[in-house]
Amino acid sequence: MLEIKDLHVKFHTRDREAVAGVTLTIHDGEILGLVGESGSGKTVTAMSVAGLLPRRQCDYRGEVLLDGQDLLHADRDFLRTVQGKKIGVVFQQPMNAMDPLIRVGEQVGEVLRIHTDMSPEERRRASLEAMDAVELDDPEAVYRKYPHELSGGMLQRAMIAAAIVIRPSLLLLDEPTTALDVTIQAQILELLKKLNAESGVSMMFISHNLNVVRKLCTHVAVMQRGLLVEEGSTADVFYHPQHEYTRHLIDAIPRRRKYQ
Amino acid sequence: MKSMLRRVLMLLATMLIVSFLTYAAFELISGDPAEAMLGTQATPARVEALRKELGLDAPFLVRYARWLLGFFSGNLGVSYSYKLPVAELIAPKLAVTLWMCLISFIIISVISLPLGVLSYQSAVGRFGWLHTTLNQFFMAVPPFFTGILISWGCGVILRFFTPGDFPDLHADPAGALRYLFFAAVCIAIPRVAMMLRMMRSTVISEMEKDYVQTAISRGNDRQGVLVGHVLKNSLVPAITMLGQTMAEIVAGGIVVEQVFGIPGLGRLLVASIANRDYPTVQAVVVILAFWVVFAGMAADLVNQCIDPRLRLGGES
Amino acid sequence: MKKKMNGYLIAGLIITCILAGLTILGYFYTPYDPTAMSGAAKFQGPSMAHLFGTDNFGRDIFSRVLKGSGTTVFIASCTVLIGAVAGTAVGAVTGYFGGIVDDILMRMNDALTAFPSILLALVVISILGPGSELNVIIALGIVFIPSFARLTRTAFASIRDRNYIESARLMGAGSARILLIHMLPNTLSVLLPAITIGFNNAVLAEASMSFLGIGVTPPDASLGYMLSEAQGMFARAPWYALSTGLMIILLVFGVGLIGEGLQRLGKEAKY
Numbered sequence: 001m002l003e004i005k006d007l008h009v010k011f012h013t014r015d016r017e018a019v020a021g022v023t024l025t026i027h028d029g030e031i032l033g034l035v036g037e038s039g040s041g042k043t044v045t046a047m048s049v050a051g052l053l054p055r056r057q058c059d060y061r062g063e064v065l066l067d068g069q070d071l072l073h074a075d076r077d078f079l080r081t082v083q084g085k086k087i088g089v090v091f092q093q094p095m096n097a098m099d100p101l102i103r104v105g106e107q108v109g110e111v112l113r114i115h116t117d118m119s120p121e122e123r124r125r126a127s128l129e130a131m132d133a134v135e136l137d138d139p140e141a142v143y144r145k146y147p148h149e150l151s152g153g154m155l156q157r158a159m160i161a162a163a164i165v166i167r168p169s170l171l172l173l174d175e176p177t178t179a180l181d182v183t184i185q186a187q188i189l190e191l192l193k194k195l196n197a198e199s200g201v202s203m204m205f206i207s208h209n210l211n212v213v214r215k216l217c218t219h220v221a222v223m224q225r226g227l228l229v230e231e232g233s234t235a236d237v238f239y240h241p242q243h244e245y246t247r248h249l250i251d252a253i254p255r256r257r258k259y260q
Numbered sequence: 261m262k263s264m265l266r267r268v269l270m271l272l273a274t275m276l277i278v279s280f281l282t283y284a285a286f287e288l289i290s291g292d293p294a295e296a297m298l299g300t301q302a303t304p305a306r307v308e309a310l311r312k313e314l315g316l317d318a319p320f321l322v323r324y325a326r327w328l329l330g331f332f333s334g335n336l337g338v339s340y341s342y343k344l345p346v347a348e349l350i351a352p353k354l355a356v357t358l359w360m361c362l363i364s365f366i367i368i369s370v371i372s373l374p375l376g377v378l379s380y381q382s383a384v385g386r387f388g389w390l391h392t393t394l395n396q397f398f399m400a401v402p403p404f405f406t407g408i409l410i411s412w413g414c415g416v417i418l419r420f421f422t423p424g425d426f427p428d429l430h431a432d433p434a435g436a437l438r439y440l441f442f443a444a445v446c447i448a449i450p451r452v453a454m455m456l457r458m459m460r461s462t463v464i465s466e467m468e469k470d471y472v473q474t475a476i477s478r479g480n481d482r483q484g485v486l487v488g489h490v491l492k493n494s495l496v497p498a499i500t501m502l503g504q505t506m507a508e509i510v511a512g513g514i515v516v517e518q519v520f521g522i523p524g525l526g527r528l529l530v531a532s533i534a535n536r537d538y539p540t541v542q543a544v545v546v547i548l549a550f551w552v553v554f555a556g557m558a559a560d561l562v563n564q565c566i567d568p569r570l571r572l573g574g575e576s
Numbered sequence: 577m578k579k580k581m582n583g584y585l586i587a588g589l590i591i592t593c594i595l596a597g598l599t600i601l602g603y604f605y606t607p608y609d610p611t612a613m614s615g616a617a618k619f620q621g622p623s624m625a626h627l628f629g630t631d632n633f634g635r636d637i638f639s640r641v642l643k644g645s646g647t648t649v650f651i652a653s654c655t656v657l658i659g660a661v662a663g664t665a666v667g668a669v670t671g672y673f674g675g676i677v678d679d680i681l682m683r684m685n686d687a688l689t690a691f692p693s694i695l696l697a698l699v700v701i702s703i704l705g706p707g708s709e710l711n712v713i714i715a716l717g718i719v720f721i722p723s724f725a726r727l728t729r730t731a732f733a734s735i736r737d738r739n740y741i742e743s744a745r746l747m748g749a750g751s752a753r754i755l756l757i758h759m760l761p762n763t764l765s766v767l768l769p770a771i772t773i774g775f776n777n778a779v780l781a782e783a784s785m786s787f788l789g790i791g792v793t794p795p796d797a798s799l800g801y802m803l804s805e806a807q808g809m810f811a812r813a814p815w816y817a818l819s820t821g822l823m824i825i826l827l828v829f830g831v832g833l834i835g836e837g838l839q840r841l842g843k844e845a846k847y
Contacts, residue, residue: 277684288703389583392584396829397825400824402824402828404783405817412810507691507693508692510692510695511693514784515784515787533790534706534789545691
C-alpha cells in the first residue's frame with residue numbers, strides 16, 4: 001500500500017543529502033520499524049510520507065506512492081485529502097504536539113471536522129469511542145481536559161486516538177514512546193499491537209531503540225547516513241543481520257542474561 | 261476563583277505602591293502646602309494654624325493614610341491654583357481622557373489583531389523587509405506631529421471637526437466622541453505599528469511549534485492552521501502587550517490633548533505642573549497610573565479566559 | 577537572508593550618519609543665526625536662500641532645525657547614557673548577586689512600569705522644576721533607569737551560572753572583574769538594541785515634553801518646542817511643522833533601523 005521509490009531529500013542548508021535514495025514498501029497490515037541513529041534520515045523519510053517536508057527549503061526527488069498515488073510531488077490540495085484521513089501521525093513529544101489551548105477531546109475529533117461532514121454530536125461520539133479504544137480511563141472526563149492537565153502517557157494515548165479516529169490505512173509513529181517512562185512505553189506498545197491486530201492498520205514505527213522495534217514490528221528497515229543498509233522481516237534482520245552496522249546495533253542492545 | 265482573588269490582591273498592592281511613591285515624592289518636594297497656600301507674606305502664626313487645620317502636623321504615614329482614604333472617598337484635596345476641590349476639577353476631565361484612551365485602545369486592537377495574523381504571510385515573504393521598514397517608520401511618527409497634520413487636514417480643510425472647539429461631552433456626546441476619534445487615531449498610529457511588529461514575531465515563533473506540524477498532518481489548510489490554532493495561541497502575548505499599551509496611550513494622550521485643545525486630564529496635568537499645583541498633579545498622576553494598572557489586570561483576566569494554563573494562578 | 581538583515585543596519589547607519597553630520601554641523605555653523613529675526617523675510621516658502629523657508633519672525637527654519645536637532649540629540653544622548661549606565665549597574669549587581677535587594681528592586685521596578693514614561697518624567701520634572709535642559713536630562717534619565725535595569729538583570733542572571741563565569745571565579749577573579757570583563761561584553765547583544773530603542777524613546781519623550789512647554793524652553797531651540805510653535809502657524813507656514821516633524825521622524829526612524837539590524841544580527845549570531 002505504501003511504496004517509497006528512490007527517495008532523495010536534501011536541505012538547502014546542508015551539504016549532505018538527508019535521505020539519499022531510499023526504497024521501501026509497507027504492505028497492508030504490516031508494521032515496519034525504521035531504525036537508525038539521529039540524523040540517519042528516518043524522520044525525514046517519514047515527513048516525506050506525511051507531506052510535512054518544508055518543500056521550499058529542500059530539494060527532493062523520487063516517489064512516495066500511497067495506493068499508487070504519488071504524494072511527494074502532489075499539490076497541497078490533494079495532499080490535504082490524504083493527511084489525517086489516510087495517514088495518521090503521532091509525534092515524539094505529546095506535550096508539544098497538542099495545541100495547549102484546545103480541549104483534548106476537540107483535538108481528537110479535529111480530523112473528523114476536517115474530513116467528514118459529521119455533526120458535532122457524531123464527532124463527539126466517535127472521538128469518545130476512539131479514546132476508549134486506546135484504553136484511556138474515563139474518556140468523558142479526558143475529553144473535557146486541556147493538554148497540560150494530562151500526563152505524558154495519557155496525552156500520547158489521546159494523540160493515538162486522534163490519529164486513528166477516522167480509521168486511516170497508515171499510521172506514522174515518530175518515536176512515540178521515547179519521551180515516556182519505561183512502563184508507559186510498554187503499555188503503548190501493547191496498545192499499538194492490539195490496534196494493528198484489530199483493525200489491520202499498517203504502521204511505520206520510527207525508533208532508535210531496537211528492543212522496542214523487535215517487540216512490535218513485523219518488518220525492520222535500518223538506516224544510516226540517509227541510506228537504507230538493511231531491510232527484511234524482524235526475525236531475519238535480528239538473527240541474520242547482513243550489514244556490519246546492523247550487527248553493531250544489535251550488539252548494543254543490553255541483554256538481560258549477561259547480567260544475571 | 262482563587263486566582264482571581266490573587267489578581268485583585270496584586271492589583272491592590274500595586275496601586276498601593278504606586279500611590280505611596282507618588283505621595284512620598286510630592287511630600288518631599290512640595291514643601292509646606294500651608295505656606296504655599298498663604299503665600300510668602302503670611303505670618304508664622306497663621307501658617308501654623310492652617311497646618312493644624314489641614315492636618316499637616318501629623319506624622320508622614322498618618323498623612324499618607326488620610327490622603328489615601330480621602331482619595332477613595334473622592335476627597336482629593338484642594339487645588340492651590342484654582343482654590344477648588346481637586347475632585348471637582350478632575351471629574352469632567354476624567355471622562356474625556358478615559359473616552360479618548362478607550363477609543364484609541366479600540367482602534368489599536370481592531371486594526372492590529374487581525375492584521376497582525378493576516379499580514380504574517382506577506383511578512384515572511386519577499387516583501388518582508390517592506391513590512392519591517394514601514395513598521396519602523398510609523399513607530400517613529402510622534403502623535404503630536406500627526407495631530408498637527410490631522411487637525412489641519414481633517415479639521416480645517418475637511419471640516420470633520422473644529423479644532424480648538426471641543427463639544428461638551430454631555431450636551432453633544434456624538435460630536436465630542438467624533439472629536440476624540442481624531443485625537444485617538446494620532447495616538448494609535450505608532451502603537452499599531454508596534455503591535456504589528458510584535459504580533460508578527462509572535463506568529464512566526466508560533467508557526468515553528470510542534471502543534472502546527474500536528475495540525476498540518478491532520479489535513480488542515482493554511483487557513484485552518486492559522487485561524488484554528490495559531491491565532492488563539494498568538495492572542496495571549498498580544499493581549500498582554502495590548503494591556504501594556506495602555507500606558508503608552510495615556511502618555512500619548514497627554515500630548516495629543518494639547519495639540520487638539522481637548523480639556524482632559526493631560527492638559528490639566530501640564531498646567532498644574534507649570535503652576536506647581538501639587539495636590540492636582542498628585543491626584544491626576546495616581547488616577548492615570550491606576551487606569552494603567554487596571555488595564556494590565558483586565559488583559560490578565562482576558563488571557564485567563566483564553567489560556568487554561570494561566571487559570572492555575574501560577575501554582576505549577 | 578543575510579544581505580537583507582544587514583540592509584536595515586546599512587540603511588539606518590546612512591540615515592543616522594547624514595542626520596548626525598548635519599546636527600554636528602549645526603553646533604558650529606548654521607546658514608543663518610537661528611534666532612535672528614527679519615521683518616522682510618516672514619513666512620517665506622522653501623527656496624535656495626532658505627532651504628526650509630522662514631517662520632513668522634523671518635527666522636531661517638533650516639538653521640533652527642539644525643540647532644533644535646542638536647538640542648534634542650544632546651538631551652537624548654545624555655538621557656540614554658544615564659539610563660544605560662545606571663540601569664546596567666543596578667541590573668548587573670542585582671542580577672549577579674540576587675537575594676533580597678534584587679527582590680525589592682524588581683518589585684519597585686514593577687510598580688514603576690505602571691507609570692507611562694512621560695508621566696513619570698513629568699512627575700520628576702515637576703519636582704525639579706520645569707524649563708531647564710539639565711532638569712529634563714535628569715528627569716528622563718531617571719525614567720529610563722528601570723527598563724535598562726530590568727533588561728540587564730535578566731541578561732546577567734542568565735549567564736551567572738555559566739561554566740566560564742564559574743571558572744573565572746575559581747581562578748580567583750573578583751566580582752567587579754567578573755562583572756566588567758567577563759559578563760558585560762556578553763550582554764552587549766541585548767544592550768545595544770536596547771540603547772537604540774532607549775535613544776528613540778528619549779528623543780520622542782524630550783520632544784513631547786518640550787512640545788508641552790515644560791521641557792526645553794526658548795531661547796534654546798528644541799524640535800518639540802519648535803513643533804508647538806509651528807502648529808500655530810501651520811496654515812501660513814506648513815513647511816515649518818513639516819520640516820521639524822520630518823526631522824524627528826527621520827532621527828527616530830534611522831536609529832530604529834539600526835536597532836532592527838542589530839537585533840537581527842544578534843539573533844543570527846546565536847545559531
